[in-house]
Amino acid sequence: MRIRHSFFVACAAIAVLSIASCKRAGEAAADAAIAAASGGKVDVSHADDGTTTISTKDGKQTMTVSTGDGAALPASFPKDVFLPSDYKVESALEMPGAIVTHVLTQGSVASISSDADKGMQAQGWKQTMVMAQSEQAHIVMWEKGERHATLTIAGDKAQGGVQVGYQLATEKQ
Known part of the structure; x- marks a missing residue:
């Protein structure tokens, strides 16, 4: 089953x-x-x-679910997906065909969003949707071949940084 x-x-x-x-x-x-x-x-x-x-x-x-101080990116996290230059993994989930992870970084939502756009385009990703809900929250969807990436970039006042959420999926054949 x-x-x-x-x-x-x-x-x-x-x-x-x-x-x-x-x-x-x-x-x-x-x-x-x-x-x-x-x-x-x-x-x-x-x-x-x-x-x-x-x-x-x-x-x-x-x-596999990884949270807390020991949280780490899955080994299978794609090398061609943007990551901030300095970040702390908050949580990571890996299952067949998908990875969901959140990292905390420093900077502003605008600067991280700009860096993400440049980084994803440089790696050959095609942007398919952008939703800037406010100056403090952006959602951007990308495609590359059979793969999809959704980046959610939002300010995190409580931790004094920016949260970047990744939802990465591969279409089933």
């Missing part, structure tokens, strides 16, 4: 929210919620670095 991406996204949301709170209690709550949502059809494991891995029992589909 094939488990859809939406199931993995739901599991990721549960895992991220639960793990962000008290670590041990959060892990137990996340495990219970994922087990209930999947009908016991997945295995969940937690690494010491804060990474949670959710896999189907047959091992054919895996999702």
Whole structure:
């Protein structure tokens, strides 16, 4: 039986929210919620670095969630996608055909958006949509072959910087 991406996204949301709170209690709550949502059809494991891995029992589909101080970009994060010159990974989720991650950087929304535009174009990405909701929030969509990238760039007053959210996907063949 094939488990859809939406199931993995739901599991990721549960895992991220639960793990962000008290670590041990959060892990137990996340495990219970994922087990209930999947009908016991997945295995969940937690690494010491804060990474949670959710896999189907047959091992054919895996999702990895990384949050907190140990959060890191997945090794498969594309080299041709813009990243700020200096950033801290806040969270990362990797599943078949998709990566969702958030980084915190310094600067302004306008300067990061400009850098992102230049960086993505230089790597051969074609811009397909821009939505500048305000001076503090921009959403830009890109395409390159069968790949899609959505960058959400928003001011983060609480942390004193700019959040850059990445939603990267590859079309299924």
